Amino acid sequence: MVIGKAGGALKPAGLYRDYRQARSLADLYGAVAIAMGADDTTFARQSALPLENRIGPLEDLLA
Amino acid sequence: MRLTRRNALRGLQLGAGAALLGPALGAWLGEARGQAPQRRRLVVFLEGGGWETNRHKPASTDSNSKILELNRSSLLPLTKHLPILSVIDNLRRPFHNAAAGGHSELFSALSCLPNEPKDSDNPQPGGPTIDSFIASQVGQADRLPLLALGVLSDKGMKDMTVRRLACTLASAPREAIPYIVHPETAREVIFGLPQLEVSTNQPLRRRLLTDFLVADIARLRGKLAGTEQRKLDRYADQLRALDTPVATPSTECLAPQAAGGITLRARIEDTFRHATAALICRQTHMVSIGMTPSNKFLDATYDFLGYTKDNHALNHGGNDPDLLGNKGQIFAYHAGLLAKLCDDLAAVPEGSGTMLDNTLVLWVNDNGAPITPPATHPFARWSSAKPAAP
Numbered sequence: 001m002v003i004g005k006a007g008g009a010l011k012p013a014g015l016y017r018d019y020r021q022a023r024s025l026a027d028l029y030g031a032v033a034i035a036m037g038a039d040d041t042t043f044a045r046q047s048a049l050p051l052e053n054r055i056g057p058l059e060d061l062l063a
Numbered sequence: 064m065r066l067t068r069r070n071a072l073r074g075l076q077l078g079a080g081a082a083l084l085g086p087a088l089g090a091w092l093g094e095a096r097g098q099a100p101q102r103r104r105l106v107v108f109l110e111g112g113g114w115e116t117n118r119h120k121p122a123s124t125d126s127n128s129k130i131l132e133l134n135r136s137s138l139l140p141l142t143k144h145l146p147i148l149s150v151i152d153n154l155r156r157p158f159h160n161a162a163a164g165g166h167s168e169l170f171s172a173l174s175c176l177p178n179e180p181k182d183s184d185n186p187q188p189g190g191p192t193i194d195s196f197i198a199s200q201v202g203q204a205d206r207l208p209l210l211a212l213g214v215l216s217d218k219g220m221k222d223m224t225v226r227r228l229a230c231t232l233a234s235a236p237r238e239a240i241p242y243i244v245h246p247e248t249a250r251e252v253i254f255g256l257p258q259l260e261v262s263t264n265q266p267l268r269r270r271l272l273t274d275f276l277v278a279d280i281a282r283l284r285g286k287l288a289g290t291e292q293r294k295l296d297r298y299a300d301q302l303r304a305l306d307t308p309v310a311t312p313s314t315e316c317l318a319p320q321a322a323g324g325i326t327l328r329a330r331i332e333d334t335f336r337h338a339t340a341a342l343i344c345r346q347t348h349m350v351s352i353g354m355t356p357s358n359k360f361l362d363a364t365y366d367f368l369g370y371t372k373d374n375h376a377l378n379h380g381g382n383d384p385d386l387l388g389n390k391g392q393i394f395a396y397h398a399g400l401l402a403k404l405c406d407d408l409a410a411v412p413e414g415s416g417t418m419l420d421n422t423l424v425l426w427v428n429d430n431g432a433p434i435t436p437p438a439t440h441p442f443a444r445w446s447s448a449k450p451a452a453p
Contacts, residue, residue: 001119001138001425001427002149002151002424002425003141003144003147003148003149003405003425003426004147004419004422004423004424005419005420005421005423006103006105006421006422006423007101007103007420008420009103009423010147010149010423011149012146013145013146013149014130014145014146014149015128015149016121016124016130016150016152017128017149017151018153019152019154020153021153021154021155022155023154023155024154024155024175025154025155026175028151028154029173029193032193032197032423032425033196033197035103035423036105036197036423037103037200037201038197038200039200058151061149061151
């Protein structure tokens with residue numbers, strides 16, 4: 001669950017998203033990293049996430 | 064001439080000293096000159112023991128997934144913030160490795176990496192957690208790059224030992240970060256002020272980085288001479304001038320009146336007060352709160368909400384449908400605390416908006432074990448018994 005605007009990096013919300021396992025928790029954190037102005041690929045690289053677990057940040061969250 | 068913090072920062076002309084003073088002053092200078100973008104802040108709230116997904120779903124949505132109604136869900140206290148709230152459900156977890164019989168994902172919940180060794184009662188983190196990573200990206204200019212506050216059960220507070228430290232955060236593989244679990248310790252770490260020295264109406268003075276920088280300058284002074292030494296002295300004078308009431312309106316940066324941390328409720332509410340005050344006083348941009356985190360501290364009893372069974376029992380439920388799926392008031396209570404934190408940040412002007420505009424709050428499930436793989440996030444339930452209706 002995500003609350004906030006993060007300097008306008010997040011879309012206006014009021015939305016419920018059921019990803020039906022098509023995306024991973026790592027993708028959520030990727031979006032968080034981008035919203036915070038960080039490089040999400042850096043987190044992915046540091047955390048050595050397997051490729052199958054980093055489809056990419058949840059674009060639904062980002063403005 | 065009256066030297067304000069902003070003017071002092073504007074007036075600093077850094078040469079070789081910039082490298083000595085490090086990134087902190089650079090960030091201050093940029094913000095003071097209006098050249099640097101407002102740094103964003105992140106609050107992570109890790110819900111120990113797992114969620115009941117039915118209680119974290121809105122009551123109804125339209126065909127575009129727009130939330131129409133939060134009624135009956137535990138999110139109701141967040142209604143005011145619905146326009147900026149997203150409910151993210153049913154994400155795949157990269158690893159199914161809940162520790163200690165499936166009671167917690169431990170580090171993996173925020174790192175998406177397997178704990179090491181897998182399924183151990185006392186595993187080590189496999190890599191950094193997202194909050195620690197964000198702190199490394201946005202918090203380097205802060206006195207507290209990462210503020211990690213934990214809330215344990217009453218029993219957990221008594222039993223805590225080195226081996227039972229509450230840790231679900233990590234900075235690197237095998238580098239766990241313990242939560243601060245004693246409210247009085249948190250207060251001292253954040254504000255450097257013992258409880259008795261601060262009244263509720265006393266504005267905090269911004270000691271923050273200036274103390275550290277001035278101390279560093281004093282050490283460096285002996286290594287410099289002539290012009291560089293005088294330049295450094297001038298920096299030090301200007302930095303001392305910054306030790307004034309915080310840049311935000313002083314009425315908003317108050318030392319919280321702590322409840323004393325004796326009861327579970329007092330510890331929880333103290334934790335939120337401290338987290339909020341640390342953000343408003345700009346002592347950190349990254350706060351991580353662990354609510355009864357890890358597999359070792361799940362036995363918190365929310366008796367002040369009318370519960371007689373502890374969180375662990377409620378999660379399992381056993382064959383008692385009255386227990387299973389009956390944590391709604393606990394989640395609503397937590398949602399209310401998060402709503403209050405957002406309200407408080409929204410009351411502080413920042414740039415052309417408020418602090419909340421530059422903040423992201425992430426309420427995350429500590430997972431626990433699913434009954435059958437594949438694992439999902441939030442996790443569904445601990446028991447095979449049917450959850451109670453929301």
